[in-house]
Amino acid sequence: MHVVLREARDTLVPDMDGPHGPLPPVLLALTVVSGLVDAFSFLLLGHVFVANMTGNVVIMGFALAGAPGFSTAASTVALVSFAAGALAGGITMHLGRAHRGRRLLHAxxxxxxxxxxxxxxxxxxxxxxxxxxxxxxxxxxGLGLGVQNASVRALGVPDLTTTVLTRTLTGAVADSLLARGPGSRAGRRVLSAAAMLAGAFVGAVTALHVHPALPLLCALAVLTGAAVAIGVLSRGDALWTRPDPGK
Incomplete structure (x- = not known):
């Protein structure tokens, strides 16, 4: 248990001189954003996801089978928009290849x-x-979350994809010492799942019981905080800002 707690601590309060610097807590914040916007879209826009594209593909299958309450059109629009956002995010990240901090800030x-x-x-x-x-x-x-996913993919921080939890949770179990694996990094992976859960919970509560726009306002507040933090921390040339920080 102490190993899991240490991993969680190192994710929340990372080594600023390490290869990923402040990126882990920032990506956890973006995971909260994913939960917030998916709660808004699924609950208020008619059972469609804007961050979780796996869910949209499954929903499209339900809609094609004639299940009530699901829309092929909405899922298709979400998929296409997400792909366009990923393209824009990819361009943004690749144009700023020389500095990871500035690349993330632009995204x-x-x-x-x-x-x-x-x-x-x-x-x-x-x-x-x-x-x-x-x-x-x-x-x-969909465009916004496509940009987010492209930027996170380009950064390459392990176990912090901000949207895809199936692989993260699988790794937490399959890589564990109990499974005779190399070590599960369960602390970081559990934090990722908890961040998504927290965002979805807050998004659902605020959308259903306070004001429908509040999940988006919360998401924008988190994004603003992340942008300010990265903007301040990426002014130098620390190891984590380099394109290949492990080298």
Whole structure:
């Protein structure tokens, strides 16, 4: 247990001189964002995900089978928007290859712009979100989360994908000493799942019981905090800012 707690501590309070510097807690914050926006989209936009594309593929299968309450069109729009956002995020990250901190900062600013636009649409259109407003929100949030996923992929921090938890949780068990593996890094992996759970919980509570726009406002606040932190911490040339920090 002490190993798990040490791994969790090292993720939340990382070695700033290490190969990933402040990136682990920032990526945990982005995992919370994923939970927030997926809670908003699934609960208020008609059973569609904007961060979890595996879920959208499954939902599309339900819709094609005629299951009530699911939309092939909404899932398709989310998938296409996410892919377009991933393309934009990939371009953003690859153009700034020389400095990981600046690459992430640029991606966070682009993602924040999409979430801000979605927040404005939410406030102006009012619920329930149907028709053009619904699809506009799916597009904007899908674009934003595509950018996020592309940037996280380019950074390559182990076990912190910000959206895909199946592989993370599998590794926590399959790589454990109990399974005769090399070590599960369970502390970091459990934190990742907990961050997603926390974001989904807060998103659901605020969307259903406070105000439908509040999950997006919370997501924007987290993104702003992450952007400010990375902007301040990436001014130097520490090891973690290099394209290949392990070398």
């Amino acid at each position: 966070l600013l682009v993602q924040s712009a999409f979430v801000t636009a979605a927040l404005v649409v939410t406030l102006l259109s009012g619920g329930p979100y149907t028709g053009g407003a619904r699809f506009t929100l799916v597009v904007l949030l």
